[in-house]
Amino acid sequence: AGSAVLMQAGAAAGGKRAARRRRGQPQPASHAPAASAQPPPTGLASGPAGEFAGSLRACVRNKQPHKARELYDAADGAVLPVGESYAAVMRALLKLSRVDLALQLHRDHTHAHPLLADGNTTAVLFSRLLRRGTSAAADGVAEATALLADIDARSPPPRDTCSAPPSPASQTARLADALAGQAPLWVAASRSMLPALALEQLRRGDAPAAEAVALRFARTARAAAAAAPPLETLKALTRAFGKARCVGGVYACLEAAESGGIAPDAELLQVLVDALVHAVRFVKGGVSMETLPTGGLAEVAFVGRSNVGKSSLVNMVLGRRAIAYTSKTPGKTQQYNYFAVNEGRAVGSFHLVDMPGLGFAKVAAPLRARWNAFLSEYFASRRELRMVVHLIDSQVPLQETDVSIMQMVGAAVAARSEQEGSGLAPPLDYAVVLTKADKNDGRVSNRTVDQVRRALESAGCPAATPLVPSSAKTRMGREAVWMLLREVMSEVRLEES
Ligand SMILES: Nc1nc2c(ncn2[C@@H]2O[C@H](COP(=O)(O)OP(=O)(O)OP(=O)(O)O)[C@@H](O)[C@H]2O)c(=O)[nH]1
Ligand SMILES: [Mg+2]
Known part of the structure; x- marks a missing residue:
């Protein structure tokens, strides 16, 4: 010194x-x-x-x-x-x-x-305080929390405008601040003090308090990207939240990374899956409404044309090499395959459904008609279904089958949102994943995106339908798909009958 x-x-x-x-x-x-x-x-x-x-x-x-x-x-x-x-x-x-x-x-x-x-100097004081307090008798966490409250009052972060992201110019100015060695207090609080506090609270077994703290830095990062904690800090916290089985905390870290424009590296993607997926079990394959699992656990279905990579994406998302069977030959998956994720947990459990591919030419017409009827009934009335993830091959032009899936899901989304609260099937979310982006250097062309957007609009799908580029080969999009699952993962499950 x-x-x-x-x-x-x-x-x-x-x-x-x-x-x-x-x-x-x-x-x-x-x-x-x-x-x-x-x-x-x-x-x-x-x-x-x-x-x-x-x-x-x-x-x-x-x-x-x-x-x-x-x-x-x-x-x-x-x-x-x-x-x-x-x-x-x-x-x-x-x-x-x-x-x-x-x-x-x-x-x-x-x-x-x-x-x-300057924030950096204060952050050093903060971490010393957190660990030991001012004396042997003092509670470091309480003293550090008081210091933070004081900082918050004197140097509040910029307001989160939420709907309007901060202008690029103000983002740049804030980034410059954060990099200038002497971070303003609110940046240091968000980048290092809050994460240190959350870690200490987790160490003490107080996950709810840690989650509340993580949500605070996630909120600040949303208002100012420069205030997002650095990658290594987020990794350590994600790991700790996962160990504590605190789904909300894991998602707060993921949100902060996203807001901060922090590209997750392979290690963070692994840490993320380890933190969110503690157990996966193949439950059963269903072939009709009557043969689907009962029990009421919320489910997310991966649908799409034959061979687009549904089973590969299931494996990538769950971090399992081959729990869902994949094949070069279209038509590999023949049933609604149910995987139970984190079975029995009050938070973070759901069914992931790997669906058979649609539009497979070799399927006979009557069988295909039966499948389609099943599918539209499934989208419209399966109560457990919370979200449909529609996989579209980003490397080929949009196919007719994709358009009919959009129409079927679009109709179900509209009908289910109308009947909300009526005791019928609850509202349905919809997202599109554009697969095999590795074949084009990890990019999805604007033409493809435009084409998909236009088709979604024509099919009456919500304008805000998320589009997520992905690759099961490079694991690109893994964190974004997990982000899609945030709501399902955060639902609190009542005791199952
Ligand atoms: N390059 C590349 N190939 C992929 C990707 N995802 C899947 N594949 C390949 O595409 C083929 C089909 O993958 P699956 O995951 O079996 O596709 P599916 O949609 O489950 O197919 P069905 O069950 O027949 O409907 C396999 O040869 C995979 O290796 C990807 O992201 N990139
Ligand atoms: Mg499959």
């Missing part, structure tokens, strides 16, 4: 006047003090700033925390910009293990200069 103090002191070596000038400048809420952006001048710090750094080092050496604190009061922006003396004295106090004095310094400093505490 000695050299860090020197560096900070060096930036202010211009002397008292420069320091005062900087201090006099109005500081925008979300910008780091201007001094931090300037490279330190060459040579060792000299003058009052150098003396300050030297005295502070002596305090650490001689174990004089109170004297270190006095240095901050004496400096008061004349020797160093206040943000820098705050950071330097804070580090000295923590080095001396005086978390109590450090917390007091933070309080006094933010009280006098609400915008000048």
Whole structure:
């Protein structure tokens, strides 16, 4: 820390006047003090700033925390910009293990200069507080929570406008802030303090509190992408939420990654599946309405033309190599194959249904008619069905069979939303997954997307129907498909009869 103090002191070596000038400048809420952006001048710090750094080092050496604190009061922006003396004295106090004095310094400093505490320094204080508290008798979590509430009051995150995403310009400005070494308090709170708090709460076995905290950083990330916790932090938290079987917490992490524009790597995708899928069992294959499972567990059906990759997507989503059978030859899946995910759990359990492929030329006409009648009855009246995921091959032009699936599902979605609350089948969600994107370098052409959008509209499907590009080969889209399942995964199941 000695050299860090020197560096900070060096930036202010211009002397008292420069320091005062900087201090006099109005500081925008979300910008780091201007001094931090300037490279330190060459040579060792000299003058009052150098003396300050030297005295502070002596305090650490001689174990004089109170004297270190006095240095901050004496400096008061004349020797160093206040943000820098705050950071330097804070580090000295923590080095001396005086978390109590450090917390007091933070309080006094933010009280006098609400915008000048840098987030990174405060985050260090926060994690020390969280782990040990100010004393052996104190509860670190309670003290850290109080500190967070104080930060929230003084440096609130930008409002989540929800419907209107923040403009690219403000996103860029916020990202620049977050990267400028001295994050504003609200960014540091969202990126590192809240995740650290959630982890500690999980360690203590308080998953509901941890979930509430995760939802807070997810909300902030939605308003400002730069405030999303980094990938590695999200991985650790997702793992911990999975261990605690806290579905809501896992989804909060996933939402934060999505809002932050953080592309999940292979490890996060694995961590995600491990956190959400604890058990999978093949239940049975149904061939008619009467032969489908009873018991009332909510279900999600994967439908689509023969050979589009339904069974492959089931395997990818569930993280199982071959629980659903796949084949190069169309017509492999011949029944409504039911897989029970996390059976018996109050939250996070559902049936995933791998359906037979449609539009397979070799099926005789009468049999095909029977299948179609079954299918439309299934979409319209199967009470357990919550969501239809329609797989469309992104590498071939849209087929007639796809259009008839859209029409069938579109009609069911409309009918079921009309009869909502009538005791008949509950509302139905619909999403489209565009498969085999690996064949085109992981991209789905705009032409394909336009074609699908137009067909959805003509079929009377909701305008907001999600389109998710995917590849069972590269696992692209795995997190997006899990995001589609958020509602089903979050439903609380009553005791099954
Ligand atoms: N390149 C590539 N091939 C895929 C992908 N998904 C599936 N396939 C291949 O497509 C073929 C059909 O996959 P399945 O998963 O059996 O398709 P299905 O929709 O279940 O087929 P049916 O059960 O016959 O209706 C297999 O040879 C898979 O390896 C993908 O994302 N990329
Ligand atoms: Mg299949």
